[in-house]
Amino acid sequence: MNKPANEALNEPALSTAQDEVVGHIPDDPLTGHAYDGIQEFDNPLPGWWKWLFIGSIAFAFPYWAYYHGGAEGRTVEARYDKALAANIRLQFEEIGELKQDRETVVKFLYEPSWLRVGQTVFKTNCVSCHGADGGGLVGPNLTDEEYKNVKDIGDILTVLQNGAGGGAMPAWKNRLSTNEIVLAASYVASLRGTEPASAKQPEGRKIDPWPAAPPTEQADADETGTGSDDSGDGST
Ligand code: HEC
Numbered sequence: 408m409n410k411p412a413n414e415a416l417n418e419p420a421l422s423t424a425q426d427e428v429v430g431h432i433p434d435d436p437l438t439g440h441a442y443d444g445i446q447e448f449d450n451p452l453p454g455w456w457k458w459l460f461i462g463s464i465a466f467a468f469p470y471w472a473y474y475h476g477g478a479e480g481r482t483v484e485a486r487y488d489k490a491l492a493a494n495i496r497l498q499f500e501e502i503g504e505l506k507q508d509r510e511t512v513v514k515f516l517y518e519p520s521w522l523r524v525g526q527t528v529f530k531t532n533c534v535s536c537h538g539a540d541g542g543g544l545v546g547p548n549l550t551d552e553e554y555k556n557v558k559d560i561g562d563i564l565t566v567l568q569n570g571a572g573g574g575a576m577p578a579w580k581n582r583l584s585t586n587e588i589v590l591a592a593s594y595v596a597s598l599r600g601t602e603p604a605s606a607k608q609p610e611g612r613k614i615d616p617w618p619a620a621p622p623t624e625q626a627d628a629d630e631t632g633t634g635s636d637d638s639g640d641g642s643t
Pocket of ligand 1 (some may be wrong): 567
C-alpha cells in the first residue's frame with residue numbers, strides 16, 4: 408500500500424479506508440489551515456490571473472475619475488449629444504435659414520425626415536415638461552385636440568418664440584436657433600393625434616384640424632388632377 412505523500416510534512420496520514428475513497432493525494436504542500444478537518448493545499452492562482460485582477464482594480468480609479476468625476480462632455484451621452492448637434496448643423500446647411508412663419512411650419516409638418524430633426528430639439532429641450540411623447544407633465548398634453556394658447560398652427564410658433572402662461576412655458580427665441588424653433592413647432596404639430604404612454608387630461612379648447620399639406624413643386628408642375636393633391640388632409 409502506498410504511503411500518503413504528505414505524511415512527510417507531518418500531516419496526519421489518511422487511513423487506508425480514506426485513501427481508497429479519495430484516491431491519490433497530490434504531493435503539493437499544504438498551507439497548514441484546517442477547518443473541520445478539511446485541509447487546504449497551497450495552490451496559489453497563476454500570476455497572470457492575479458495581475459489581471461490587481462490591474463483591473465488599479466484601472467478602475469483613473470477610469471472613474473475621468474468619466475464620473477463630473478467633468479463636462481466626457482460621458483457617452485454627452486459625446487453623443489455633441490455629435491448629434493454637429494449633425495443637425497450640417498443638415499441645416501441644406502435648408503439654409505428658414506423663415507419663421509406659418510407656411511414654413513406647415514411645410515415641414517409634411518416632411519418626415521425634417522420632423523425627426525424637430526424631434527431631436529424636442530427631446531433635448533421639452534420632454535422635462537411635456538413628457539417624452541408629448542403626453543404632458545407640467546406642461547399641457549400636446550397630442551390631444553385641445554390647446555390653451557393655440558388656435559391656429561402658426562400660434563405654436565408664437566408660443567415657442569415668446570413663451571406662455573406668464574413664463575411657465577419659457578420663451579425659446581434666444582435659446583434655440585431659428586431653424587430649431589420652426590422644426591420643433593412642426594414636430595409639436597405632428598404630435599397631435601398620436602397616442603402617448605400617459606396622457607394628461609385635456610386643457611383649453613378644441614381647435615380646427617391643421618391645414619393640409621401645401622402643393623409640392625412637382626404637383627405644381629403637372630396639374631393633371633390625378634387626385635395626388637389630397638395626400639395629406641391634415642385631419643389627424
Ligand atoms: C419649464 C417647463 C416647460 C418647458 C421646458 C417647455 N414647456 Fe411648453 N409649456 C409649458 C407650460 C406650463 C405650458 C402651458 C402654458 C399655459 O398655461 O398657458 C406650455 C405650453 C406649450 C405649448 C402650448 C400648448 C397649449 O395647449 O396651448 C406648446 C406648443 C409648447 N408648450 C411647446 C413646447 C416646446 C416645443 C418646448 C421645447 C422647446 C417646450 N414647450 C418646453 C411648460 C414647458
